[in-house]
Amino acid sequence: MPKGIEATLLSAVVEGRIKPGHRLSENQLAEAFGVSRTLVREALTRLEARNIVMVKPRKGWFVVEPSAEEAAEVYATRRILEYGFLINSAPFTAAQIADLQAHIDEERKAVDASDKTRLTYLMGDFHVRIVKQSGNATLVETMRTLAARTNLISLRYQSEHNALASHKDHVEIFEAIARGDMKTAARLSFEHLEDVEAGIMIDTSPDAIELLKNTLRLDEAPNGRG
Amino acid sequence: MPKGIEATLLSAVVEGRIKPGHRLSENQLAEAFGVSRTLVREALTRLEARNIVMVKPRKGWFVVEPSAEEAAEVYATRRILEYGFLINSAPFTAAQIADLQAHIDEERKAVDASDKTRLTYLMGDFHVRIVKQSGNATLVETMRTLAARTNLISLRYQSEHNALASHKDHVEIFEAIARGDMKTAARLSFEHLEDVEAGIMIDTSPDAIELLKNTLRLDEAPNGRG
DNA sequence: CATGTCAATCTTGTATGCAAGAGAGATGGC
DNA sequence: GCCATCTCTCTTGCATACAAGATTGACATG
Incomplete structure (x- = not known):
């Protein structure tokens, strides 16, 4: 079932079992689904195309935290x-x-x-x-x-x-x-x-620090210092 | 440039240089872009998520021919x-x-x-x-x-x-x-x-046979015989 | 000549190996 | 105690190797 991974992850996101900002490890998912990283990456790529997850290069995949x-x-x-x-x-x-x-x-x-x-x-x-x-x-x-x-x-x-x-x-x-x-x-x-x-x-944020970081575009900005 | 392949293919489709039904060979694209099949597949996967291309298992990738x-x-x-x-x-x-x-x-x-x-x-x-x-x-x-x-x-x-x-x-x-x-x-x-x-x-179809095949859902239907 | 079969080849599907960046923690210098 | 640095580990990035279905053509057989 090639699309099983994508559908499973999407369900988890939609049902709130995986929350915004959660990191999704390729290795862990591969083991959990009993497949290699290849198929996991394929599913994550599709979810990325739908703006459900994003990848920070060399850091990991994350459920998007919409600004x-x-x-x-x-x-x-x-x-x-x-x-x-x-x-x-x-x-x-x-x-x-x-x-x-x-x-x-x-x-x-x-x-x-x-x-x-x-x-x-x-x-x-x-x-x-x-x-x-x-x-x-x-x-x-x-x-x-x-x-x-x-x-x-x-x-x-x-x-x-x-x-x-x-x-x-x-x-x-x-x-x-x-x-x-x-x-x-x-x-x-x-x-x-x-x-x-x-x-x-x-609305007040459930996590002011996280919100602040996102607002200031930390984490993702490559221009760490001017 | 990770998204270059997807963007290039999309441009070709949008500008009509690649037509509906055209087959996209992973190997040829890999050689053309000077990368391995891995990156080509990633780009094709993203385009598939956007309903621009589709893959017929073990047969190839094709620009979609919308019914x-x-x-x-x-x-x-x-x-x-x-x-x-x-x-x-x-x-x-x-x-x-x-x-x-x-x-x-x-x-x-x-x-x-x-x-x-x-x-x-x-x-x-x-x-x-x-x-x-x-x-x-x-x-x-x-x-x-x-x-x-x-x-x-x-x-x-x-x-x-x-x-x-x-x-x-x-x-x-x-x-x-x-x-x-x-x-x-x-x-x-x-x-x-x-x-x-x-x-x-x-409108009249530019290719009656192709249209017929699509109308009858040949090629993609797994129920070859009843 | 027509037709069924087999083999060679081409295709994608998936796993794996290795490279390289990012981060955490230990360690040494002060 | 504090700070810099270095290394070890963990992460993804990408290429490659191999598996297996699909197709095409040759070729034998009727």
């Missing part, structure tokens, strides 16, 4: 994509609405259980699920990659409060879709992602 | 992305408009020179250039990949007539942007891509 700027870019792209999709989409069928309803129920359960990790995953999957109704694999894949990156952003910056607010937004978006009001759904989706993005900028 | 279904997906995604961007974009600045004007002029030159290959490239680059004004690297990269795939589609299906019609559409879109009417620009862009997609379905 505030990158975060803004990803959210802006998602806004554009989701708005463009919903505003031009025909009203959903009953089956499609039921699918989204099931998702909302799961989100609710995760909220009640205060399962933050699962909630973070579900937050992104909601939008993937919306787009999935189009049957457009290209669109879904694009959204899935953006959602994965958003997850990394959320895990790094987002507070529980925002996660809860996001869930409420999702409910509203769902309700608009359910009553066939795609225009409102598109607007709500756009505003929702704007809110989330704005929330990121003012 | 009609894939073509529809790519165009639909571009429609969504471009509409969503333009409709939510502030009016462009004079400098931004000038940048697009320069592009339109180049398109015009290619039309006059009947330079179909260059025109195909410029057709995609127009939309990349629009999105570039956002300064959003994520958005630009997404659009660039979609544009590259669209180029492959155009090279395979699109007639000169459609290329010319597309240029006229671009002029109209540009004029709407230039006068700050983003709503009209968004609508025109959406309709334009709908027209192009519709055109693909009725």
Whole structure:
């Protein structure tokens, strides 16, 4: 199974089992998967192409820690994509609405259980699920990659409060879709992602030092001294 | 320069020097670039992640020949992305408009020179250039990949007539942007891509046998006999 | 002449070996 | 005690060797 490694790593990232900044050792992964470094590197290369991991030369592979700027870019792209999709989409069928309803129920359960990790995953999957109704694999894949990156952003910056607010937004978006009001759904989706993005900028960081290092572009800058 | 190979191959594809279905030999590329197969495979893997090339196991790497279904997906995604961007974009600045004007002029030159290959490239680059004004690297990269795939589609299906019609559409879109009417620009862009997609379905194929094979999913289907 | 078979060759798939940069810790000088 | 330096180890970077499927052509056989 050639793509097993990539899929496994992606799942771990999306489900929050591997966090932003985590180092991924080629040797360890090779041993864990029972293959040589070659296949591990292939999988990591693919994930790098999707901006999920990055390599620091001779230092190691790391799950990306999106900067505030990158975060803004990803959210802006998602806004554009989701708005463009919903505003031009025909009203959903009953089956499609039921699918989204099931998702909302799961989100609710995760909220009640205060399962933050699962909630973070579900937050992104909601939008993937919306787009999935189009049957457009290209669109879904694009959204899935953006959602994965958003997850990394959320895990790094987002507070529980925002996660809860996001869930409420999702409910509203769902309700608009359910009553066939795609225009409102598109607007709500756009505003929702704007809110989330704005929330990121003012949130306190879980690790001030790490955030500072990233903000100052330490670690990666080759111009160590002027 | 680790990414030189990928960029070089992508350029060749985007500029139409390598056509859909073309086989890319690891050995030949390795010799051409003066490196080992390892780096070539890395570049091809990245391009595969972007749906620009594909590998048939033990047979070789090939520039993708998008099926009609894939073509529809790519165009639909571009429609969504471009509409969503333009409709939510502030009016462009004079400098931004000038940048697009320069592009339109180049398109015009290619039309006059009947330079179909260059025109195909410029057709995609127009939309990349629009999105570039956002300064959003994520958005630009997404659009660039979609544009590259669209180029492959155009090279395979699109007639000169459609290329010319597309240029006229671009002029109209540009004029709407230039006068700050983003709503009209968004609508025109959406309709334009709908027209192009519709055109693909009725166009005659440049190679009926190849098209048939693709339609019937030969070559790639593992279920050779039932 | 038609056809099935076998071998040579070409392709990618994967593992492995070696080079070289980066970092940590010991060690020596002060 | 403090600091520089050196070495040892760990990391990825890249090339290469070998495995194994796919194809093509020769060639024998009917």
